[in-house]
Amino acid sequence: MSPSLFQQTPSITAFDSRGLSVRSIEYLRHPDTEPATTALITRHHYGAMGFLASSSDPRLHALGRSSLDCVTDLAGKPLRTRSADAGTEVRLHDAARREAFAVSRIRSDGPRADDLTEAVTRTWQYEDDTLPGRPLALTEQVAGEPPRISERFVWGGVSPQEQDFNLAGQCVSHYGTEGLTSIDSVSLNGVSLQQTRRLLAQADMAGTLADWQGTGPDNWNEWLAEQAWVNLSVVDACAATLAITDAQGHRRRFAYDVAGLPKASWVAVADGPEQIVVKACSYCANGHKLREEHGNQVLTTYGYEVQTERLARIRTERPAGHPAGAMLLQDLHYEYDPCGNVRRVTNEAQAIRFWRNQRVAPETVLEYDSLYQLVSATGREMAAMSAAVDDVTYTRYQRSYSYDAAGNLLRIHHTTPATGHAFNLSLVVSECSNRALSDSLVGSPAEVEALFTAGGQQKVLSPGQTLAWTPRGHLAEVTSAAGDLDEHYRYDSRGLRVLKTGTRGNVSGERCHYLPQLELRTLHNGARANGQLQVLLCDQGQDAQVRLLHWVSGKPDEVANDQLRFSYVDRLGSGMLELDQHGLVLSREEYYPYGGTAVWAASSQVEGEGKTIRYSGKERDATGLYYYGQRYYQPWLGRWLGADPAGTVDGLNLFRAMRNNPVTFEDVAGLVPVAPEQVEEKSTEVVARGGPDVLSLPHREIRHLDPYHQKEYAFIAADLGEHYRLYMDKGGPSDNLVITADGATAFWLRDIPVEKGQRFGFFTQHGQLLEDPGIGKLMRGSNKVFVLTDGTDFEPRKQEAQDLLAAGRTGKLSGSRKAGFIADYSLFKFADDNADVLATVLSLNRSEQSDFRFDVLTVRRRRALPAMLKMASLSGALSVLKKNGFNYSTVYASFCRGVFLHRAKSFDPTRAKDI
Incomplete structure (x- = not known):
């Protein structure tokens, strides 16, 4: 990139006499149109008391609309918030500043044009004034439906038994959207030592919502399944986890160095011997990890820039003396511009190849505009599908990205010079908000709003695939018109997924129950025997994501039981290289900047099917969506499936992903992007x-x-x-x-x-x-x-x-x-x-x-x-x-x-x- 691209493009903030920012000015300059520059002005207005009243991004202001309107109380707490992307919400607090009443998912087109047909009303109930005022219940009511008590809270008393387990004053039972979570024991430093979960009896049925009617636990427990899942933990005086026993009796153990940083870990299947997960770790004086050796005797080392301490190198190898032979498996090098944006990623462990007179280097080169939005990427992709890890034909690709004034990704142009192949992915953005859809779904901006809920959640994924959402804005179900792919999801009260069920053509499918440090997967196929797989999560404290696959029944002949799979990641946590417990390669994967798969190869089809953690360390569902914890991500479009539940913490555009800089920033939970070095x-x-x-x-x-x-x-x-x-x-x-x-x-x-x-x-x-x-x-x-x-x-x-x-x-x-x-x-x-x-x-x-x-x-x-x-x-x-x-x-x-x-x-x- 030429330095002239960034000359005279400052970020300017204008303040009023009260010190409040009323204008934010940024100058957009594209490398292909330099020196042409566009000023993008974001406007903020405040009330007489200095509280934010409205904000407008450059695009919506030009259309005569605001992005955000707020009405606050005398203390500045929002009473009514109208977001162009997330709809309108009304929220009231009581005299103790606790949430008392809220109405969300209101569709608004002005101060007097509220549509409540999709509205969800929530009311909170608390203890009376003679008690500490803790929450007792949360009631939800969807417009046109009877109210439901979606959450109940039971608090510990002062009996000798409760005091023995440090439960006095603790929330010992929480009846939530997924079922019951009970805390049975708490350490002196407040960490849960024993936790029990019971799902709703009809948790597998799509559309079933929790409703905890009745006067006490005896009534509420009737709605629960009989199976209880108990998780045990042991912690030290500093609240660091020393050991975990999951709901199936599988054990994990952890050790720390004198600074309290993770040093080693082990895992053992129930009634089985321990296996080493992490053999040793070492750190530099400022806490950066320098070296990590795993139980498969594979060594990963890390290097950092001297002046900035940014991650510069991740090297993974089988060292000399390894039983499988010494081999450099992965050697990632990162180059940054002065502002910390990733400019180049190179894998020195891979050789330069040639195909059709094209030089194909194992690297990705990135270019940005003056706002540090990614505008072009050059890398390598597969020229043909191949199952063998060492028999992959690569070719170069070029991708360019276009954005509007609000940061919406409008167009992805992909070309493959060696073959002359090219295609475009285009999005159509609403004129009322930042809601957007692929041009395969809509033909004009006027059609976009009808395919979103009032709260800003997308209703259609692709032609023939419809989406249903919970009252809290979480994806509940994906249904295909042809019946070839249906998935149903259930979440706890924090919005974290606890259950996934899927079917393909009513013949095969999978059920996954997510528990602490454990996944219970049940597989069924009309042509094969049913299979039960327990996936033990062993990645606490190390950078590599490690999983142990324990087959209870239906194990494929091609794989060994209790197989350890080590997923070695890049700077963003994306699974690039997967090895088994012997250090042998199971799969390799490389990604386009926004998350699609560019390179995929596995030692066998069965081994490849065992990989579920992929881009950014997240699980990819059968729909192609990545589950981030609070939102779902569409990698083929580079945007979120719904509006940001955290609001405007990352700007007025609630659908923009990773600040349009996906190789530099990551998003841990789907709420706000950060650079990996920031936390x-x-x-x-x-x-x-x-x-x-x-x-x-x-x-x-x-x-x-x-x-x-x-x-x-x-x-x-x-x-x-x-x-x-x-x-x-x-x-x-x-x-x-x-x-x-x-x-x-x-x-x-x-x-x-x-x-x-x-x-x-x-x-x-x-x-x-x-x-x-x-x-x-x-x-x-x-x-x-x-x-x-x-x-x-x-x-x-x-x-x-x-x-x-x-x-x-x-x-x-x-x-x-x-x-x-x-x-x-x-x-x-x-x-x-x-x-x-x-x-x-x-x-x-x-x-x-x-x-x-x-x-x-x-x-x-x-x-x-x-x-x-x-x-x-x-x-x-x-x-x-x-x-x-x-x-x-x-x-x-x-x-x-x-x-x-x-x-x-x-x-x-x-x-x-x-x-």
């Missing part, structure tokens, strides 16, 4: 500012995904001891710390001194909890109250907390209490402390928003009051910080004095009081 476990040395000590902490680098009109923000989370977690931006520790938690005072907690040269302050929004005359009168309305000390005196200030943090001032309140001391109080986890909230808070560290930088310390767990008071406290937090070398010049204690203080009407700053 990773690692251990790093963190040097505390102002202190000589060096702290080595295992931590996660978290990429927080703000709404589309904001910037992506990365921050670091590190655990400090058992009770605390420290959050900081990637710039490292700052001079200021905010401690956020709920708090409670107790008579055994004493005053603690303020370190010399250190300032300490705290603020809260709950003025009704403080009655001190010198403070309470300043705590009216919604104003924040701030009390700050420098070790001499106190003075309260009535001012917004953010302003006070930025000002960093010290105040005085003479005679309020002993100078230089503050009252200690116990800490427990504040319910609103989560990654989204903390990322929003830490984003204030951005230089363009504030010159004041700070870190955040939270309490990791929420426990019962008697235990919590003895575990975590303000003094304990200060102590663990000092012990690990974090010396902050100013510490701010932000506490939202929670449920434990509802009976206490005062907090006297002159002394600690018992509650």
Whole structure:
């Protein structure tokens, strides 16, 4: 690519006087039309209170339409959201900010043109005010149908038996859309140790929906199948999994190194001997994996760019001394542009071949436009079908991609120069939204909307294939008019698939029941005996996807029972090379950029049928769709089958896949694309500012995904001891710390001194909890109250907390209490402390928003009051910080004095009081 393609194509954001982004301008330049440039403007409008009211992408704005319209409450929570792609949704919360009522799948064409014929209404029921207010039931009603109770929650009590298994206060039984999930035992660190699942008795019947009518479990259990599936786990003190026993008694065992990173693993069929899955792993200082050796004695090594730490090489080989002989099996090299987009992928383990006077190299070359959308790809594909792994004829292909102003993929043009073969795949996009279909299904944009549900789910897959959806927007059934392929799916309440049944021509088919770490597959064929296959998932902690195939009955003669299949993946997790437990090749597969199969070869047809995990590490169904966890993906069209259930986290186009950059980005669950380097476990040395000590902490680098009109923000989370977690931006520790938690005072907690040269302050929004005359009168309305000390005196200030943090001032309140001391109080986890909230808070560290930088310390767990008071406290937090070398010049204690203080009407700053 020429550097001139990107010259004078900045991304520009315009802000209004309130600091709200009202325009986002991007400049599109295509390599084939350079230097012609098109300005793409995304517009945002806000209400008087500064909350988003509407947004329009460049394409729909030109058509006089908006992409998103919002009506919010006074706190900014959306009450009504109209999405051009996902339809309209109305959502109400109760006084405790819990979901109370929602209506989705409303088809709208304006503020007064709502069509409720497909609407789904949901209402939540909670415990009364004398209890903690936990959810009890969720009722759903599809328009024109009677209401159904789709979920029930049963909570653990305080009996001795429940306390013995740590079930007090836990959700012990969840009656959901798939059946019943029970938690029978929980570890001290909150991990489920024993889980039981029972499906609906009629789970295999398409159209059966859960309806938990009745007054208690005795009534609800009548709708369940008799078979119960029990999964057992063993964890260590850090919540790392040590062993798993699945529902069929098969065992897995795991080991970790001193940094807590996966080191080795084993698997054993029930009553059988252990087999090694991962023999050894090694890592570099920043946590990147360097080497992984498997039970088939195949070695995989990894290389990284020195300056960027991007993955540069994945090499898989049978090393010298291997029983099957030394051999380089796969050697993937990645080249990037300066912005991290993949430019070239080469497999050095494959030889350059020639066919019809064409040089066919084992590489893929990619080209982008100025928005980093993939516009062309050159690679290799099969010139003819071949079953043998080593007898494949390759030819070169070229693919070009065209997009509209909203990022919809419009056209794929494919050519094969050696044969002169060429074809086009074209899509037709609606004029009202980003909904689109293949031109084989519709002839004009006006026909598109009728083939989507009100919630943005596609109704037709191909001519003769219709799609049915659940009330929650999950694909329920694929039906073909000819009856040659039908599939039915069932999901749990999280939207994860638990059952798949399929038939071909009413003769053969397959049923797959998905359990934790186990798949139960039942095969039936009119010409063959039925087969029962148990697939053991063994890929926890390693990059290769490993599965053990245990045939209970109907095993094909060509394969061995209890076969281990090692799938070696590329940067995106796509299964490229598959080996058995002896290191012999079972299959090879290569992919077009958007996921179609370009090269496929297997050692035999039966061995090839055993491969189910393919592009991006996902399962491909018989329909050709890839199941990602929350959505289905159409690889032949490069777009999702339904609108994004996560909303606009990746832009206003809810159907765009992988930001039109599928070789650089992956999508783990079908919600939002990320580069594989953006989320990773690692251990790093963190040097505390102002202190000589060096702290080595295992931590996660978290990429927080703000709404589309904001910037992506990365921050670091590190655990400090058992009770605390420290959050900081990637710039490292700052001079200021905010401690956020709920708090409670107790008579055994004493005053603690303020370190010399250190300032300490705290603020809260709950003025009704403080009655001190010198403070309470300043705590009216919604104003924040701030009390700050420098070790001499106190003075309260009535001012917004953010302003006070930025000002960093010290105040005085003479005679309020002993100078230089503050009252200690116990800490427990504040319910609103989560990654989204903390990322929003830490984003204030951005230089363009504030010159004041700070870190955040939270309490990791929420426990019962008697235990919590003895575990975590303000003094304990200060102590663990000092012990690990974090010396902050100013510490701010932000506490939202929670449920434990509802009976206490005062907090006297002159002394600690018992509650």
